[in-house]
Amino acid sequence: MRNRTQPPPSLPSTQRDDLDLQSRIKRRDPSAIGELYDHYGKLAFTVILRIVRDKTVAEDLLAETFVKVWNQVARWRDARIEDLRLWLLLLARQHALEHLRSRNEPLPRALPRMSALTQPAVLQDFPRPRNEEAWKRLRDGFATLTEREARILEMASFDGMPPNEIALNLGETLIAVKEAIRSACAKLAAAERE
Numbered sequence: 001m002r003n004r005t006q007p008p009p010s011l012p013s014t015q016r017d018d019l020d021l022q023s024r025i026k027r028r029d030p031s032a033i034g035e036l037y038d039h040y041g042k043l044a045f046t047v048i049l050r051i052v053r054d055k056t057v058a059e060d061l062l063a064e065t066f067v068k069v070w071n072q073v074a075r076w077r078d079a080r081i082e083d084l085r086l087w088l089l090l091l092a093r094q095h096a097l098e099h100l101r102s103r104n105e106p107l108p109r110a111l112p113r114m115s116a117l118t119q120p121a122v123l124q125d126f127p128r129p130r131n132e133e134a135w136k137r138l139r140d141g142f143a144t145l146t147e148r149e150a151r152i153l154e155m156a157s158f159d160g161m162p163p164n165e166i167a168l169n170l171g172e173t174l175i176a177v178k179e180a181i182r183s184a185c186a187k188l189a190a191a192e193r194e
Contacts, residue, residue, distance in 0.1 A: 018084035025073040033070050040085055041066070044092040051096035061099055065092045141191025149184040152177055 017039075024032035044065060049058040068091060100106075145153065155161045155169065167177045 022073055022084060025070060026076065028074060033066060036069065036084075036088075037066055040088050043085070044088055047089055047092050048096045051093065052099060057099070058096075061096055062092070065095050068095065137191050138188075141188040144187045144191060145184050149180050149187070152180045153184045156181060 021032050021036050021039075025036070041062065045058060045062045048061045048065070049055065052058050052061065065088070069088060072091075142150065152166055152170070155166045156163065161169070163177045163181065164174055166172075167174045170177070
C-alpha cells in the first residue's frame with residue numbers, strides 16, 4: 001500500500017512539488033513554507049493588492065495568509081490539496097475580503113471578473129494550469145452561461161456578495177438570484193462531467 005503522503009509518480013512535476021510541500025509543512029519543516037512563498041507569494045500578493053489597494057496592508061495580509069497556510073495544512077491528517085496554488089489564492093482573496101469587511105470598507109468595484117479565467121493577466125508570470133483538458137472544460141462551461149448567470153456568479157464568487165446583496169444590486173428577487181446561481185453551477189458541473 002502506497003504511503004498517502006507520497007504523491008503518485010504520474011502527477012505533473014509542479015503538482016508533485018506542491019504535494020511534497022504540503023507533506024513537509026505537515027511535518028513542520030520551516031523551509032517548506034519559505035519555498036511555498038517563493039513559488040506563490042508574488043501571485044498571492046497581487047490578488048490581495050487588487051482587493052485592498054494598499055501596499056502596506058497587502059504585505060501584512062500576505063504574511064498573515066502564509067501563517068494561516070502553515071497552521072491549516074499542519075492540522076490536516078490524511079487530506080491533501082490537489083491544487084495548492086488555487087487553494088492559496090482563494091485563501092488570500094478571502095482574507096483580503098474579510099479585512100475590508102472587518103473595517104466596514106466597501107468592496108472595490110474592480111475585482112477580477114470571470115472573463116479573467118480565460119486569459120488571466122494576474123497569472124501571466126506563472127505556469128498554465130497543469131491539466132489542459134480540465135481548463136478547456138472549465139472555459140467551455142463558462143461559455144454556456146447566460147450573460148445574467150455569469151454576472152450573478154461573478155458577484156457571488158469574485159465580489160464575495162451574498163445572494164440578498166446581489167438581489168438588491170440588480171433589482172431582482174432573492175429567489176431569482178438563487179435560481180440563477182443554481183442554474184450556473186449546474187451548467188458548470190455538467191461541463192466538468194463531460
